[in-house]
Amino acid sequence: MKDYIVRATAADGQIRAFAATTRECVETARVHHGTSPVATAALGRLLTAGAIMGSMMKNEGDMLTLQVRGDGPIEGLTVTADSKGNVKGYAGNPDVMLPPKNGKLDVGGAVGIGLLQVIKDMGLKEPYSGQTILVTSEIAEDLTYYFANSEQVPSSVGLGVLMEKDNTVRCAGGFIIQLMPFATEEVICKLEENLKDVTSVTALLDQGYTPEQLLEALLGDLGLEITDTIPTQFYCNCSKERVERAVASVGKKEIQEMIQEGKDIEVKCHFCNTAYQYTVEDLNRIIKNSR
Known part of the structure; x- marks a missing residue:
């Protein structure tokens, strides 16, 4: 399945939602950088978020940069994306190896304590820059916290990368769901209930869920409407x-x-x-x- 992002609304426009499948993108990054499994998972989550957040931007020339700067052995992550689904990124130390934590790759341990910075260059005199602390260093929760604190948009972010035994990428993807300012209490409560039922993005991706099915699982009972689909890819314009x-x-x-x-x-x-x-x-x- 080729990588792509779906954009959608629900609850008569009270919710906007995005979901993506990014296995090829994350595998391309792994091959280019020779990343270890934990570095692949960390970078893959940020690449997925970057691709989705890039697709939220309005204008053709808009650019997004996500920087995670922590005191962990991965020595930071940087991802940039445009509004057309192109994304690229790297880890400071692609070779980082850590023992698993609770049976999972220890992304939080690799990243460490630090800051998340979001820079949006929208062609204005100064780019917009927002910064928050890393709350878990697992990427998804940190972005949820960023949206709430820096952009005042209540959001839920889910990101996942699952590796094969041979350390290639088995599946990758995620979602970002955001409440509009006029969302009713009833819609908010229903969404919170639905989100409680989805404990692992990775598990759903591994079951073969498409981005559409991810959103259906989260918003199907809230009048989900898919508005459009755009391809996404790991792409570097260097020469x-x-x-x-x-x-x-x-x-x-x-x-x-x-x-x-x-x-x-x-x-x-x-x-x-x-x-x-x-x-x-x-x-x-x-x-x-x-x-």
């Missing part, structure tokens, strides 16, 4: 030219030193781990062009 600009920004003195060493250099893109080679001739050209 040799783009990375060259980063090389140029290190400064002429440093580039001159590299040239004097007479060795080619390799620069990797953080987001997709693609390696770009620059010869001494390339470095000479970069210096010449930056004058």
